[in-house]
Amino acid sequence: MNINKESIHGFLKQCERVLRISKKPDNEEYLTVAKVTGVGIIIIGLIGFILSIVSQVLFYS
Incomplete structure (x- = not known):
């Protein structure tokens, strides 16, 4: 990993921009961002819940 003064200066310029x-x-x-994030979390949770129910039905019945 090569870190020199120019690379740090360039990075700081990009951050400033x-x-x-x-x-x-x-x-x-x-x-809007909060709603979309909440809906995404709910969808992922439902997918996980459905998969766990399906796996319980298939493997433990």
């Missing part, structure tokens, strides 16, 4: 163009999400955007 990202921070300059990024913005804090407004309330509507935050709620």
Whole structure:
């Protein structure tokens, strides 16, 4: 792993550029992201639950 002064300087410049163009999400955007994340978690949980029920029915009956 080769770390030198130029690579660190370049990385810091990229970080500065990202921070300059990024913005804090407004309330509507935050709620949308929270809803989508919640729905995704619920879907993944349901898939896991269904798979566990199917495996119990197939292997323990």
